[in-house]
Amino acid sequence: MSETPKLVLFQCQWCLFAPADQEWVDTQLPENIHLAKVPCTGRINPLYLLNAVQGGADGVMVSGCLPEQCHFKTGNIAARRQLEEFSDYLNHIGYEQDRIRFLWLDLQDRGIIQKELAAFEAQITALGPAHNLATRAAEKVGGVNA
Template sequence: MTQAETTTSIKVFEPTIIVFACNWCSYAGADLAGVSRLKYPSNIRIVRVMCSGRVDPAFVMKAFLKGADGVMVAGCHPGDCHYLEGNLRAKERIDKMVEAMKILGFEKDRFRLEWISASEGKRFAQIMTEFTEQVRTLGPIKKSE
């Protein structure tokens, strides 16, 4: 990083992105992307959860408070959930959270809910690249002070 800084004077903003990935689909999707040697940005930090339904809105809000520039929740496709309906519950809960963020006046582009299955390594890499670029254009998360 320091070497890159000295050689190129332009500093590109590198966002920090937290991805809550479900153990059965999205995390396996990330694995597949890895073993298939697909490239995706190193900005993402994956937190493995047993099901996307485990992700409480409080986790997402807290990630932002602790300095994440973007947060994504990734689970199995509807109908494919290992626990039958965990991802549907996640969707219900997360949709309400997005509405709450709107009430608070927070940019909702910094957050995404995606369904990525275990066979979609390519899609995983593609979505991560896309989301990283999206957050990069939004710039660092600003703390009002």
């Protein structure tokens, strides 16, 4: 694939404990990665993911805290259940499940997010652009009545 994939990163504001990492995400994220910072991964409604997918994202990465380190106790494991099912479900109808990735970060971790994003981008590049589900770019107007 010649084009760089379009990625969306949903990032829990607590998961990047190292200031350097957070600063990197806030200021130096490559242009093809769109950042959506959330107060907790538990706040991520599957609709956000759908919005990203319909906005043309080739891959979606969610980074949150390790299961037992959630700032709000259980937000991340609630998110895990829903988002895992949602990605499974999207896979059922044509959006490969490898395009959605959940990343757990330990508060002790340093410099991991960069590597993970690079690895994810390589994975999505290998998959090619997402082309199945309709995106908001209008293809045509009107279903059977076009």
